[in-house]
Amino acid sequence: MDRRSTPFSGRFALPSLRGRVEATLTEGKAGSVRLPLADLLAHPGGARDRQVLLGDAVTVIDLQDGHAFVQAAKDGYCGWLAEDAIGPPMQPTHWVSARSSHLYTAPKVQAPEVAALPFGARLTVRASRGSFAETPFGHVPMAHLRKLEDRPRDPVSVAEGFLGAPYLWGGNSAAGLDCSGLVQAAMLACGLPCPGDSDQQQALGQPLSDGAALERGDLLFWKGHVAWVADKRRILHANGHTMSVTFEPIASAIARILAQDGGPVIARRRLVMS
Template sequence: MDRRTTPANARAAHDSLRGQIEAPRFTAGEPAQVSLPLVDLLAAPGGARDRQLLLGDGFLVIDRHEGFAFGRAEKDGFCGYVAEAALAAPGAPTHWVAAPATHLYSAARVQAPERAGLSFGARLTVTGAAGIFSETTEGHVPTQHLRPLGEVFADPVEAAMLFLGTPYLWGGNSRSGIDCSGLVQAALLACGIACPGDSDLQQAIGEEVAEAELRRGDLLFWKGHVAMIVDATRMIHATGQFMQVVVEETRTAIDRIAAQDAGPVIARRRPR
């Protein structure tokens, strides 16, 4: 089983795996919520970053041990470890950050000290309004930077374009740093389209399309890389070649990637 999508470690497993694997114990899991602006989802306790989670993301805890919680990210099913200190009891988010980035302010004033920076996709519980700010359980946020949960983008390319110039970061999922699959996931989730966290997993979404039928929002896959079609000649992707999110001529990118021995395009998918 793929460890990234299997809610089990050496100490415990989710109830859904009963009869499929052996485990010291099975559990229904403990719902929790990310309480920090950004937290790494790790492959092992204190290990390498697989992905990142944002403020308000749901996390089903399967096991706790020595300061780390193992579990499953509710937004995409990705399993791994987060620091226990980054989790809190589950809340009831009402809005999400639909701007590339914003700040949590200590008061409803533009001059007020900021408490933290938040990325596109972070989830908040709005409790009231104060001028141009929304009052939340975490602080004050400019209302124009928020959308109610369920109010989504119509065009994933529009969402992806908000990340132009964002630094490349392996396993990144925020405006502070993002990788190719993180960019695609952020754009699709913003449109209400389910999307896994890694590019190889993303190859299973939607339907295969022919090269001649590619259109805006379709995905191109290489081994270990993914990009999104912008129009007939261009694509957008987060790439280590330029260490940022860029729009690039599609044919130029295909030729360059092939010349770097990364191989040809291996799939063309249309998310649904």
């Protein structure tokens, strides 16, 4: 079983794993991420697998050493979060549609900022205060928010909004993100389901033959890497070569990655848009 998608801490598991693991079964406890950005770890105090954002719903399955083993609702990803990153369940009304934003102590641009907010964070707007939204965590410019159901339709355009963002292994925000983080951020923003890592994302959409003409919105996969097709000539990807989100000619990228022992393209997928 893939630990990333298996709600089993080693001691406790969700009932969906009944008969498949030796564990105490629990329904878990509903919660949500209360920090702007938090690392989802492979084990308590361990390496980052992915990141979760403010307002992301989680199910808490186990507690150990100041950490909670959780499953994220948005993609089913499982891992350990610092306990102080988790709060009670939220009922978000809006999401951050700007590349990044801030929480302010008061509804005015001169007010001190409380924290930075990443693209995709989810918030409950209590009231409108001029050009600011009042939330339980502070005030946010209304221009940086969309209603929860108000979603863009082109994930590549969303991904283009991250151009120049630094590369960060396991990152999921404009402060730093990796190849699969870029794909997931764009797809979730458009209301499209998407798992967290590139090997999992390889199951998305429909397969394309090697000779098929590529279109904007297709995905190209290498072992451990994924890129958006921006147009017939270019891909858009977060990559360790430039350590940033950048465009790259398709032919050049394929040749460069092969020359750097990254192997050939192993899959081409076309998303099915509803």
